[in-house]
Amino acid sequence: MNTMDTMKARTYNGPTNGALPVEHTDGNRMVDRIIAEQQAGLQAQAHRLRLIAALPQAQARAAASATEADQETTLESDA
Numbered sequence: 001m002n003t004m005d006t007m008k009a010r011t012y013n014g015p016t017n018g019a020l021p022v023e024h025t026d027g028n029r030m031v032d033r034i035i036a037e038q039q040a041g042l043q044a045q046a047h048r049l050r051l052i053a054a055l056p057q058a059q060a061r062a063a064a065s066a067t068e069a070d071q072e073t074t075l076e077s078d079a
C-alpha cells in the first residue's frame with residue numbers, strides 16, 4: 001500500500017508512542033481533489049472514445065436516411 005492509498009483509506013495509526021493519530025483534513029481534501037480530477041479525465045476520455053466508436057454508425061444511418069428521403073422524393077415526383 002503506497003502513501004496515497006494509506007492517506008485515502010485513513011489507515012495510518014499514528015506514532016507508536018501512544019499519541020492518538022492526527023486527521024490531516026487538508027491532505028485528505030487534496031487527495032480527494034486529485035482523485036476527482038483523475039476520474040473526470042478518465043470519464044471524458046471514455047466519452048470521446050464512445051463518440052469515436054459511434055461515428056461510423058451515425059454516418060451510415062445519416063447516409064441511409066438521406067438515400068431513403070431521395071427515393072421518396074423521386075417516387076412522389078413520378079406519381
